[in-house]
Amino acid sequence: MSDADAPWLVVGLGNPGPEYAANRHNVGFMVADLLAGRIGGKFRAHRSRAQVLEGRLGAPGPGSRRVVLARPMSYMNLSGGPVTALRDFYKVPLERLVVVHDELDIDYGVLRLKTGGGDNGHNGLKSITKSLGPGYHRVRFGIGRPPGRMPVADFVLKDFSAAERKELDYFVDRAADAVECLLVDGLERAQGTYNS
Secondary structure, eight states: OOTTTOOEEEEEOOOOSGGGTTBGGGHHHHHHHHHHHHHTOOOEEETTTEEEEEEEESSSSTTOEEEEEEEEOSOGGGTHHHHHHHHHHHTOOGGGEEEEEEETTSOTTOEEEEESOOOTTOHHHHHHHHHHOSOSEEEEEEOOOOSTTOOHHHHHTSBOOHHHHHHHHHHHHHHHHHHHHHHHHOHHHHHHHHOO
């Protein structure tokens, strides 16, 4: 398979299990779930220790992109294993890997798209970068910093606040739009539109 025929691999980061489902750290799963709805399919278990859904994103026709949507079923700090296994299985070049994740250093609901860079202390990114190197796309979903002296680990593993939940669906929808724009129109166009 040539790189031109390879699918995109879009990975939403989170922790598996119902107790984590509404956590700030699981916003990548939320975006992946919304994209799954747009594809019109359901995730299924894959031998890579991830749930996957294959389909197309973007407007129907030549503008759509073949995509493998994935939710790693390891814990966040072990995300590199499943993501590497998926990349190898589907023969996805690194420049077609998109990781959607929560980002502490960006205000709540703000998006930033970029390629490469550090992990900023994010254990999911740390694990993926250790396995594959840093040259993949990131869709960074701002969750803001913890209030007062709350430890970061406690903050990311808490559910969004009632005030945040009022706008959460809108922001998740916008992040899903940003992923589609990145796949169809490229990073520069997506940054111009969504890097608010």
